[in-house]
Amino acid sequence: MSIHPRRSALYMPGANSRALDKARGLDADVLILDLEDSVAPKAKEDARHSVCAMVAGRAWPGRETVIRVNGPGSHWFEADFEAACAAGPDAILIPKVESACALFDIAIRLREADASPHVRIWAMIETPGAILRIAEIAACADDPATRLDCLVMGLNDLAKETRARLTPGRESMLPWLQGALIAARAYGLDILDGVCNAINDTQAFEAECRQGRDLGFDGKSLIHPTQIAPANAVFAPDPQEVAQARAILDAFAQPENAGKGVIALDGRMVERLHAQMAERVVALAEAIAARTKSTPQSGS
Template sequence: MHKPIRPRRSVLYMPGSNARALEKARSIPADALILDLEDAVAPDQKATARIQVAEAVKAGGYGGRELVIRINALDTPWGAHDLTTAVNARPDAILVPKVETVTDLREVAIKVRAGGHPIAIWAMIETPRALLRINEIAACANNPEIPLTVFVMGTNDLAKETRARLVPGRAPMLPWLTTTILAARACGIDVIDGVFNDFRDMAGFRAECEQGRDLGMDGKTLIHPDQVAIANELFGPSPEEVERARAIIAAFALPENAGKGAISLDGRMVELLHAEMARRTVALAEAIRKLEAAA
């Protein structure tokens, strides 16, 4: 049984210590918001950020946007308190940083279950150890007690930990990105690409979005609202793609094509696998339409 499709084209980080940003996020057309308690928040602002994020989530007003709280790692002075507060706030998901083992996710899952409210778990993939264990981490999604649904690539941290350079085209990172995508797809997990640091370089940002999309990413994490429109455009199906998908579905539904594994459509061979891809394209387009209507 396929999981319902949820658009995650644009996933915007919002610093939990900035009350104005949390308020503004209610009107930004991102598919998902990561209300951040970790990297974007200075140590002396952690407690304030925790309170503000919890209050923002409980207050609502974010429409259909997916709300995610990124906590600090559990081995930090703030992690345990962050997790308890996040569970009580009841966001759509909790993003766990520095995931390196199954145990990291199991500890969070135990707290989530104890809270008695369904909350998904997202995992940051941002260290060499995580990449070396990516298959076993991804397999957590097959465990009904660990509601792992999304991987978020932490490309800045990967660059720091490996000393790989952040260069146009990301050649040093391509093996890590593709390996993570393969592990995720094998277990039904979505993958959100890492951030693009120069938010004024829209051409560079567009190129990296195109690369992530072509690799198979579901969306991109963002650091500035100006990046949202391009991410939504490139990680969502175009009107032409949706029209083509509907034509493929309709062609296979014709009585004369019943039971066929391949047909000819507009001079091209189309197989059943293309019909399955077409159904996903249409479902994603419909999910985006509903999300935007609820904004």
């Protein structure tokens, strides 16, 4: 089972060369190199050049690198997308995806740009239209040409467009979060929770992480490096969970349990579906360990 740890996905402003360089020592699973919201119009061309040069030079080993381009229809999209395809990141994040048509158009552009087969597409879910058509958007993953791999929730934009309030507990957002998650899982996609704006409120951030984890999200998008460690901790299986998963797999691997759908383990009934869940827990723990080992740390 191949798994990409995506516990923490840190937005990095593409115009801030110092921050981009400092990211070499950050322990985020994913770096989202932003050419959109965090970059002023006058700085967009320089940011594009800087980000794409660093991606092409593989500046951040051990992390997934994702370039967020400016949205389709914007003045900068064509140049952003062409440069991103040439740089070869792990993925290109498309803002404000609202329909399947948008992703099929991206598929055509990928082919025309002769983008490397390893470059995937991530889609921002951040408008009312996206929420209304979330199943249609996620279903694009069934077409290999779209390369759709992950959905990313954009809750600040959703709050702006709907006038919903971002409150503790995110009651207004829960239907959207759950609907997007169900659509993602129905079509085999990963999905990342939206950002938490409370940079200095550790308790609020950790509470959002736990809520996202319990809902089923793979990780959280972040806006500050101090959020990395809590997100990594919350979205990783804890040692007890990993030990229990290994015990389930070991039990089903015993010759006497071959072919059995249900077995007794430590005083409880365990089904084959629990073994499948255990396989993912172990695979995720191993992938996290491998990524951590391959990632240069601060000061190294």
